[in-house]
Amino acid sequence: MNELSQKRLRKLPGVDKIIEAAKSDADFVPFSQGLVTEYIRKVIDRLRARIIADPSEIPEALLTEDAIIETIKTQVRIAGSPNLRPLVNATGIVIHTNLGRSVLSHRVLDNVYKVAAGYSNLEYDLTKGKRGSRYSLIREILCDITGAQDAMVVNNNAGAVLLCLDTIARGKTVIVSRGELVEIGGAFRIPDVMIKSGACLKEVGTTNRTHLKDYENAVDPDTGLLLKVHTSNYSIIGFTASVSLNSLVSLGNRLQVPVMEDLGSGTFVDFSRHGLAAEPMVQDSVRSGADIITFSGDKLLGGPQAGIILGTREMLNRIKMNPLTRALRIDKLTLAALESTLQLYRDETLAVNEIPTLRMIMAPMNEIEHRARDLRDRLLDLHAPDMKVDLLDLDSRAGGGSLPMLEIPSKCLGIRVTGMSPNTLEKGLRKHSPPVICRIENDYLVMDPRTIQADEIETIVDAIEAVLGT
Numbered sequence: 001m002n003e004l005s006q007k008r009l010r011k012l013p014g015v016d017k018i019i020e021a022a023k024s025d026a027d028f029v030p031f032s033q034g035l036v037t038e039y040i041r042k043v044i045d046r047l048r049a050r051i052i053a054d055p056s057e058i059p060e061a062l063l064t065e066d067a068i069i070e071t072i073k074t075q076v077r078i079a080g081s082p083n084l085r086p087l088v089n090a091t092g093i094v095i096h097t098n099l100g101r102s103v104l105s106h107r108v109l110d111n112v113y114k115v116a117a118g119y120s121n122l123e124y125d126l127t128k129g130k131r132g133s134r135y136s137l138i139r140e141i142l143c144d145i146t147g148a149q150d151a152m153v154v155n156n157n158a159g160a161v162l163l164c165l166d167t168i169a170r171g172k173t174v175i176v177s178r179g180e181l182v183e184i185g186g187a188f189r190i191p192d193v194m195i196k197s198g199a200c201l202k203e204v205g206t207t208n209r210t211h212l213k214d215y216e217n218a219v220d221p222d223t224g225l226l227l228k229v230h231t232s233n234y235s236i237i238g239f240t241a242s243v244s245l246n247s248l249v250s251l252g253n254r255l256q257v258p259v260m261e262d263l264g265s266g267t268f269v270d271f272s273r274h275g276l277a278a279e280p281m282v283q284d285s286v287r288s289g290a291d292i293i294t295f296s297g298d299k300l301l302g303g304p305q306a307g308i309i310l311g312t313r314e315m316l317n318r319i320k321m322n323p324l325t326r327a328l329r330i331d332k333l334t335l336a337a338l339e340s341t342l343q344l345y346r347d348e349t350l351a352v353n354e355i356p357t358l359r360m361i362m363a364p365m366n367e368i369e370h371r372a373r374d375l376r377d378r379l380l381d382l383h384a385p386d387m388k389v390d391l392l393d394l395d396s397r398a399g400g401g402s403l404p405m406l407e408i409p410s411k412c413l414g415i416r417v418t419g420m421s422p423n424t425l426e427k428g429l430r431k432h433s434p435p436v437i438c439r440i441e442n443d444y445l446v447m448d449p450r451t452i453q454a455d456e457i458e459t460i461v462d463a464i465e466a467v468l469g470t
């Protein structure tokens with residue numbers, strides 16, 4: 001070891017000394033003593049190793065007690081913070097699967113908090129004073145809203161589809177139109193789910209056209225189910241034909257074969273009455289008389305991740321007895337969030353005003369424009385000479401495999417910074433804490449106010465300021 005190494009090593013404070021100093025430092029208070037001590041040792045050990053390897057590499061200024069404590073603070077903060085953390089969705093995609101799909105309202109979260117913080121009647125019948133079923137808690141409200149005979153809820157819609165196919169069609173064939181063999185993303189493909197459930201897929205029709213007689217000709221004694229899948233993330237246009245759920249149900253009744261619909265997103269609200277393209281409504285599917293209908297809790301419904309199954313009492317009884325139900329069961333926090341979300345749907349106006357997903361999708365242009373101008377003014381207040389902020393007429397998207405063709409007109413901020421590419425800007429904002437996720441379009445960094453919450457404006461201004469270094 002050379003002389004410089006010796007000198008630097010002598011400068012390095014001892015672990016005990018830093019532990020003592022950390023005890024009176026308020027910044028360490030939120031973290032456990034064990035975590036802090038672990039990082040004190042780690043940081044000092046690492047510095048010691050670097051000094052021995054190459055003493056000239058480390059500036060003396062980094063070896064002061066203050067500098068070392070700063071380094072430890074940064075590392076403890078990173079290690080002590082959850083990896084799953086909130087961020088700002090400025091993409092304008094409302095139901096963004098990668099960003100957690102639904103935002104829950106405070107009213108819903110209050111209920112989740114109450115249920116999570118104590119014991120609950122999750123599986124306890126308060127009238128009888130004995131074991132109850134978690135599914136019964138939510139059955140009535142689902143039936144009230146949709147008109148279904150019976151209902152239950154599992155972990156997600158993929159699980160719901162798997163469970164239903166496994167119960168109804170294991171060892172039998174399931175008839176599906178070629179135009180509806182969808183892949184949802186994240187490896188959910190109807191043909192693959194079919195294999196897992198032990199059912200055998202029988203495709204009918206062609207990609208663009210499927211007729212009732214195609215289904216009819218395909219039914220034989222092995223047929224267990226006629227399945228209709230909502231093509232949620234694409235749309236076949238041009239010379240097309242598909243069979244309505246109503247016609248499929250008539251055929252099923254005539255040939256004594258059950259009919260199921262995977263609605264994907266599913267909504268209780270008539271979007272066409274709010275100036276948007278119509279999305280299939282759950283109530284209509286129920287009215288058509290399908291034996292089973294499944295859809296997601298966290299797409300257009302705007303609730304927590306869940307898979308909702310509606311259907312006849314007979315079908316639901318069979319599904320409830322399937323051992324897979326236990327593996328796919330919904331947890332109590334989800335149940336609490338879902339029940340309070342459903343309660344909002346007892347009054348459509350309340351639902352549209354209080355469920356963030358619906359509120360964002362239906363936000364009127366003047367509100368979006370107001371928010372865009374607001375944010376632009378706040379950014380211009382930074383007086384960054386290299387930054388230009390334009391208002392652009394771009395579209396938001398509902399996302400989440402819903403309203404596939406629907407682009408909702410929006411007023412976005414287009415930001416350009418001289419000497420900085422949109423990609424560099426995008427990356428900088430993404431790495432900010434909390435991260436701000438934007439999109440890039442026409443060489444602009446684009447922020448869409450539709451998905452930005454009112455209390456996030458400050459965060460965005462801070463993030464831009466940090467990235468520009470103003």
Ligand SMILES: *Cc1c(COP(=O)(O)O)cnc(C)c1O
Pocket residue numbers: 156157158159161182184188229230231232233262263264265295296297298306307400401
């Ligand atoms: C989204 C979707 C699914 C999967 O639902 P998850 O709730 O994400 O599991 C299944 N089928 C269709 C048609 C969908 O759109």
